[in-house]
Amino acid sequence: MSHQARIDSVTATLAKPSRDVEFAKKNGRLQPVSEIFGENVFTFQEMSKHLPKSVFRSFMKQLQGNCTLDKVTADAIAHAVKVWALERGATDFTHWFQPLNDSTAEKHDSFLTLKSSFANGFGEVTAIDTFSGSQLLQSEPDASSFPSGGMRTTFEARGYTVWDTKSPMFIQDGPHGTAILYIPSVFISYNGEALDEKSVLLRSSEILTKTALDVLRLIEPTDDEDRPRVKKVVNTLGIEQEFFLIDRALYTLRPDLKITGRTLVGALPPRHQQLEDHYFGKLPTRVLAAISECEYELAKLGVPIKTRHNEVAPAQYEMAPIFEESMLAVDHNLLTMDVLHRVAHRHKLKALFHEKPFRGVNGSGKHCNWSLSTDCGDNLLEPSATPETNYRFLLFLLAVLKGLLDHGDLLRAGVASASNDHRLGAHEAPPGIISVFLGTQLNEVLNSIEENRPVNDDIVGGNKMTYVRVKGTVLDIKVSSLPSISRDLTDRNRTSPFAFTGNKFEFRAVGSKQSVSFPVTLLNSVVASALQEIRDALKKQMGDKKVASTEDQLVVIREFIKKTKAIRFEGDNYSQEWIEEAAKRGLPNITKSSDAFSRILKTENADMLKRLGVFTEAELQSRYHILMEKYAKDVTIEAQTLSTMVQQQILPSAFSYRRNLAEAGSFMNDIGVDNAPEKQLLQELGPVVGQLQQRTSELNTLMNDMNNLTETTEMGIFAANKLIPAMEAVRAQADYLERVVADNLWSLPKYNELFLNM
Structure with missing residues (x-):
């Protein structure tokens, strides 16, 4: 692979026209x-x-x-x-x-x-x-060749x-x-265990529906003519998909992108995203053509794509659908990724779903907007104009808070992967601490209920109550020709892993390339478990009554506000102060996936999932082993790829440059010209090349040590604590060489070429 191949690819990219697609027409017009x-x-x-x-x-x-x-x-x-x-x-x-x-x-x-x-x-x-x-x-596909985490042996093939x-x-x-x-x-x-992501998602949705109905039956009279009886509750989901699009010819010249989905080496160019001019900028023509065709195909498949836009990083984009029932939303998200991959290929582009394909610029995630709706058309997480007296809303809101407080580490495990570790906590995505952002109004509503503040003349449960309410306001833009606009009840907190955004929660920590089935299954489960606690507390407070009075509900609401206060945080989740404060509150900060996976088997989490019937013991054990094994394999593949690239491409480029410098210096000396500049560069390069060789040798030794391990947990921990730091040490030297070796000797496409405005 030569420098000329890289140049030819860039030249071809610049001359490449967009693929012209004939969209369906009816009576001569576009449908x-x-x-x-x-x-x-x-x-x-x-x-x-x-x-x-x-x-x-x-x-x-x-x-x-x-x-x-x-x-x-x-x-x-x-x-x-x-x-x-x-x-x-x-x-x-x-x-x-x-x-x-x-x-x-x-x-x-x-x-x-x-x-x-x-x-x-x-x-x-x-x-x-x-x-x-x-x-x-x-x-009946062959079940022996899919991940099973020990639930099946190789010779047990039936599924x-x-x-x-x-x-x-x-x-x-x-x-x-x-x-x-x-x-x-x-x-x-063959024995009925779930070997997939969807079975457990359906189980969690069913138990969430049942438990939500149980709570509604206790707080809403069945003879209320103004409000029809709820017969079904569904979990709704809207999945925002982020991704990168780069030229496919350049992609083929990057072994790391082809094998691992991310660049294992690569120096940042002078300009990337620091001018903040890419976000919501004009979509490049070639990209717009590809995404438009993708949306057209997805529309025929019933996938309701609603928005598209440039994301923060160069060559990064986002597509987002209208919300749907979670089971269908997951299917549609997987279809979106598949169709986007195929359509990009037709346009000679490559879609990258890795969470962090380019070091130093923003990575990608899936923002999962989660809520609960009834068959009567009500959103159970809609605060209404008076959230302080909307007890149904408050009970379901507190169920989410209680679920995350009790099992936040389980949700962290649900989004853990070798690839997502590069994004979480990197000041572009939520940290490894699970907390909830509610916003000024709701935070104040909960505080005032907890403190039982008396004011005005609102009568609640026989008591005079009121709450300091931060109402939605109207913004005056101070331009006479422009209309006034309504301001939302709360601002948005992009640093929070779990933020309330008006009538739903945005779970921001999910990785861009993972299926959301598993994290949403866990989220459904923890909320269902908390709803069961609230149901039981209501029953205890009600006594022999058939329907909980407003006073009964208020007692339970106040109880759960006090219980869940530690999970609420309104500030900057990226700050060191929050890390220290979270530790005081007892909230775990899980920075590595290899540490997160064990939380699946933690007694409190495992017992809850088994009690709800979402997972069996065997299925839980299998998930842990599959995730840990995949983590170890992903890191090992990256290490092997990096070692190969150093030996076959990076070192040869450095050697060629040193030889050119040596020949030039010798020639200068022969003709009596000062060769100090060439000698200085040679002297500077020598230690770097030597360090790169040494660090690569150390990485190879560690990979040999890894091959001697047999236990899954041990392999995952070794990969996290040994291989990853060794890879970082190799990359530091390689990236330095990319910045100083002559461009005509460097065969790998650089970031400034991969980030071409297409």
């Missing part, structure tokens, strides 16, 4: 997104058109948990979706699932079946397209994918005008 939205999805509405009414009613009852899916209904749905898919060019179907590797998996099966018949004594084979209810409901009936089927385009029918599924072992 609005609303007209193509969901056209490749077998929605319930589409299903109702293709099924007999009795069959469709039976299926909808099954969705509500009122009956099981019988063979007749399954066969009818299978036939209907087969007809629908074949009309759209589908040739194959696949059960699409989420194994324990932060990705998705699929095995394609053809609709083709051969039918034998005999006529006039001769056998004849006819090809037909078939799809049965049993094929729809389940399939099952089972259709998730609440997630609609869809088709995606294949090659040559064909299509594939996708069946969203869960993945379980």
